[in-house]
Amino acid sequence: MVDGERETWDLEYCVKKRWPHSQDPVRNNVELTIRLRNRIEHRYEAGLTVAATGFTQALVINFEEELVSHFGPTYSIAEYVHIPVSLSTLSREGVARLVAAQQQLPQKLKDFFVEYRSGVTPEVAADRRFEFRVEIVQKRTAKSDAESCGLSAS
Secondary structure, three states: OEOOEOOOOOHHHHHHHHOOOOOOHHHHHHHHHHHHHHHOOHHHHHHHHHHHHHHHHHHHHHHHHHHHHHHOHHHOOOOOOOOOOOHHHHOHHHHHHHHHHHHOOOHHHHHHHHHHHHOOOHHHHHOOOOOOOOOOOOOOOOHHHHHHOOOOOO
16 A cells, blocks of 8 residues: 555556566566657557567467456457458559558667567577468469358459
C-alpha cells in the first residue's frame, strides 16, 4: 500500500519481474513494443506498420501463450485473432507503396529499429517470440484439387 492505495507496477517493471533474463525473446519483444509506443507518431502509421508487423505479430502470439499457460485454454483468444495477410505485397505497385511508406519514416525511427536489433543476441533476433516472420509462397494446384476444397475458378 502507498498512501492508502494499492501499489501498482508499471509495464516495464512487470516485464522485468515476469522475464528476469535480459535476453529472453518475449521480454525483448515487449520492451521493444513499449519503447516504440513511447515514440510512435500516427503520421508514420503506414511505414511503422510495415517495419513493426513481425514484432506486433510476435506480441500477440506471446500474449496468447501467456494467457493459456496461466489460465488455461478457456481463455484463449485464438478464435478471435487471426494473422493478417497484406495484399499489397502481391503486386509490384503494392510493394512499391510499402517501400515508399518505409522510406518516409524519419531517420530517428529507422535508427531505433536498427539500434534495438543490434542490442539483442543473434539467438533472440532469430526467435519467433521476438519477431514473427513468415514467407508465403503461392502454389498452383490442379483444377481437381481446388474443386475438392470447394473452390472453383468461376
